[in-house]
Amino acid sequence: MKSRNWLLFVLMVVLWSANWSAMKVGLRYVSPFVFVLHRFALSTIALLPFFLFWRSRLPRDRRTLAKLVILCLLFVCVIAAQVYGLAGESSGMGAVLVYTQPIFVFCLAVPFLGEGVTKTRLLGFHWALQGS
Numbered sequence: 375m376k377s378r379n380w381l382l383f384v385l386m387v388v389l390w391s392a393n394w395s396a397m398k399v400g401l402r403y404v405s406p407f408v409f410v411l412h413r414f415a416l417s418t419i420a421l422l423p424f425f426l427f428w429r430s431r432l433p434r435d436r437r438t439l440a441k442l443v444i445l446c447l448l449f450v451c452v453i454a455a456q457v458y459g460l461a462g463e464s465s466g467m468g469a470v471l472v473y474t475q476p477i478f479v480f481c482l483a484v485p486f487l488g489e490g491v492t493k494t495r496l497l498g499f500h501w502a503l504q505g506s
Contacts, residue, residue: 394465397457406457413457414450 400409425432433439460468476498483489 391469394460394469397460398465398468401457401461406454406461410450410454410457413453 397409404412433442456468456472459471480495480498484491489495
C-alpha cells in the first residue's frame, strides 16, 4: 500500500475513533435531541451542494422516494438511539457496541433472512471479529 494511502487510513482511524469522545464531551453541553438535530442540520448543509449538482440523477417516482424517506427516518432513529445511549454510557462502551453490530447482523441474517454464507461474508465476519 502506498504511503499516502496509509496516511489517509491512519487519519480516518484517528478521526473516527475520536468521534466517540467528542460526542461524549458535546453531550455535556446539550441534550441528545439537540445534539442529533445539530448533527443532521450540519450534514444537510454539507451535502446540499452535492445534492443540487446530482439532482438530475435522483429517482423521481413516488415509490422510490418513499423508500428513501423511510430509510432516512430509520437512519435518524438509529443515530438518535446511539446518542441517547452514549449519554448514559461511556464512549468506549458505545464504540464497542456499535462496532460489533456487523457480527450480530451476520449471525442473525443467516437464520432469519435466509442469507447464504459465502466466502466474502465469512471473510468480512472474520475481520469484524479481529477488530472487536
